[in-house]
Amino acid sequence: MRLAALSLATTLVAVLPLSAQDMVGHGGPVSALDVEADVLLSGGFDTRAILWDLGGATARNITRFHDGNVTAVALLSEGQFVTAGQDGRLALWDKDGRAPVFASEVGVSAVATLAVAPDGAFVAAGFWDGRVQVLDRATLQILVEQAHSDRVTGLGFLPSGDLVSVGGDLRLSRWSPKMKLQARIDLPDLPNGLVITKGRVAVIFADGALRLFSDMGALLPERFLTDRPLVALAATDTDVAAAAIDGTVWLLDAADLTQRHMFSAAGGPVWALALDGEQLFTAGNDSVIRRWSLTDAASLGGAEVQVAQDYTDDSRGAEIWQSCAVCHSLTPDDHMRAGPSLHGIFGTPIATRAGYEYSPALRELDIVWTPRTVSELFEFGPEAYTPGSRMPEQRIGDASDRQALVEFLDRAAQ
Numbered sequence: 557m558r559l560a561a562l563s564l565a566t567t568l569v570a571v572l573p574l575s576a577q578d579m580v581g582h583g584g585p586v587s588a589l590d591v592e593a594d595v596l597l598s599g600g601f602d603t604r605a606i607l608w609d610l611g612g613a614t615a616r617n618i619t620r621f622h623d624g625n626v627t628a629v630a631l632l633s634e635g636q637f638v639t640a641g642q643d644g645r646l647a648l649w650d651k652d653g654r655a656p657v658f659a660s661e662v663g664v665s666a667v668a669t670l671a672v673a674p675d676g677a678f679v680a681a682g683f684w685d686g687r688v689q690v691l692d693r694a695t696l697q698i699l700v701e702q703a704h705s706d707r708v709t710g711l712g713f714l715p716s717g718d719l720v721s722v723g724g725d726l727r728l729s730r731w732s733p734k735m736k737l738q739a740r741i742d743l744p745d746l747p748n749g750l751v752i753t754k755g756r757v758a759v760i761f762a763d764g765a766l767r768l769f770s771d772m773g774a775l776l777p778e779r780f781l782t783d784r785p786l787v788a789l790a791a792t793d794t795d796v797a798a799a800a801i802d803g804t805v806w807l808l809d810a811a812d813l814t815q816r817h818m819f820s821a822a823g824g825p826v827w828a829l830a831l832d833g834e835q836l837f838t839a840g841n842d843s844v845i846r847r848w849s850l851t852d853a854a855s856l857g858g859a860e861v862q863v864a865q866d867y868t869d870d871s872r873g874a875e876i877w878q879s880c881a882v883c884h885s886l887t888p889d890d891h892m893r894a895g896p897s898l899h900g901i902f903g904t905p906i907a908t909r910a911g912y913e914y915s916p917a918l919r920e921l922d923i924v925w926t927p928r929t930v931s932e933l934f935e936f937g938p939e940a941y942t943p944g945s946r947m948p949e950q951r952i953g954d955a956s957d958r959q960a961l962v963e964f965l966d967r968a969a970q
C-alpha cells in the first residue's frame with residue numbers, strides 16, 4: 557500500500573497577496589481540474605466540485621451532486637460548467653447553480669475523462685467500460701459508442717470538431733462528430749491521458765513517455781520523461797505540463813517538447829493539472845490545489861504541507877494514520893472529509909455514523925468494526941472486504957503495521 561507522506565494543509569502560513577494563494581477546501585484527494593480566465597474548477601473524492609474565484613482564491617460555488625468521486629470537470633462558456641463522476645453521471649451547471657440544469661442517468665460504469673468541443677456545442681465523456689457518450693448541449697441528446705474494449709483514458713476535440721480518444725486497449729482513434737470511426741492506430745504502451753495542443757494530440761503513457769501525434773495519428777516528437785507512470789496532463793497552444801505518480805511535474809514547450817522546468821509539486825501523486833497563460837495548477841492526494849509560475853516554476857501559493865491530524869502521538873500507528881487523516885477525521889460528527897469521522901468506531905456496525913452519506917453498497921454489509929475487522933479491511937483491501945465501497949483500494953501488507961494502526965485507533969478514536 558502507498559503510505560507516502562499524505563498530508564493535509566489546514567493553515568496558510570505566510571501572509572500573501574490574495575491573488576497568489578493556494579486553494580484549500582476539498583476534504584480529500586482532488587482528482588480533476590480545469591481553468592479558464594479567472595475561474596478554476598476542481599473535483600474531488602469528497603464528492604464535491606468547487607468553482608473557485610482565482611482573484612481571491614475563494615470558493616464561488618460548491619456542488620455536491622455525484623455519488624462518489626468527481627472524476628472529471630470542464631468549464632464551458634458564460635460561467636457554465638460540467639462535472640462527471642464515479643456514478644457514471646454527467647451534470648451541467650450554471651455559474652451559481654445549486655442543482656444541475658441537466659444530468660444524465662446513473663451509469664453502469666464510472667466516467668474517466670471529459671472533453672468539450674471547440675465551439676462548446678458538444679461534451680464528450682469517456683467511461684471505464686470503454687464507451688464514449690457525446691452530449692449535444694442544444695438538444696440534450698446523448699450519442700453512445702463503444703469506442704474502446706477497455707477503459708477510455710483520454711479524450712480531446714480537434715479544431716475540426718472530430719474527437720480523438722485513447723484507451724486501455726492501447727489504441728488511439730479519431731471519430732467524426734457523429735462518432736463514425738475515421739482512423740485508428742495501435743499505441744506502444746498504456747495511455748493515461750490526452751490533450752489537444754495546436755491541432756496535435758499529446759498523450760501521456762504508463763512507461764513515462766509523452767508522445768505527440770498528428771491529427772491523423774502519425775508519431776511526432778516523443779520524450780521519455782521518467783521511468784514512473786505519467787498520470788496527469790494539461791496543455792495550452794504554447795505549453796504542455798505532465799505529472800508522474802511520484803509528484804514530479806514537467807513543463808515543456810508545446811512545439812517540440814523541450815523541457816522548460818522540472819520540479820516536485822507534492823510528496824505523493826499529482827492527479828490533476830490545469831494551465832492558463834501564466835500559471836500551472838496542481839492537485840493530488842493532499843487536497844490542496846497549488847499554483848506555480850510558468851516562468852520559473854516557483855510556488856505562487858502559500859499552503860504549507862501540514863498534517864491535519866486531530867490527534868497524534870509518536871507511534872508507528874500515528875504515522876500510518878496520516879494517510880487515513882486525508883479522508884477521515886477523529887472528531888465526532890466531522891464528516892467534511894471524503895470519508896466519515898471514525899470517532900468511536902470500535903464496537904459500531906458498518907455505515908452507521910449519523911450525518912454521513914454512505915454508498916448503498918456499504919449500507920448493505922453486515923460487519924461490526926473491531927480492531928480485528930479494521931485490520932482485516934486493510935489486509936484484504938476495501939475492494940475485497942467491502943465490495944462496492946467508495947473508499948479507494950489500499951492495503952497494509954505488514955501485519956505489525958496493521959496492529960499498530962488499530963492500537964492507535966483504539967487510543968485516538970475513543
Ligand code: HEC
Pocket residue numbers: 584585601876877879880881882883884894895896898901905906907908909913914915917918925930933934944945946947948
Ligand atoms: C481517499 C479517501 C480515503 C482514505 C485515504 C481512507 N478512507 Fe476510509 N473511507 C473512505 C470513504 C469515502 C468511506 C465510506 C465508503 C462508502 O460509503 O462506501 C470510508 C470508510 C471507512 C471505514 C468504514 C466506516 C464506517 O462508518 O463504516 C473505515 C473503518 C475506514 N474507512 C478506515 C480507514 C483507514 C483506517 C484508513 C487509512 C489506512 C482509510 N480509511 C483511508 C475514504 C478514505
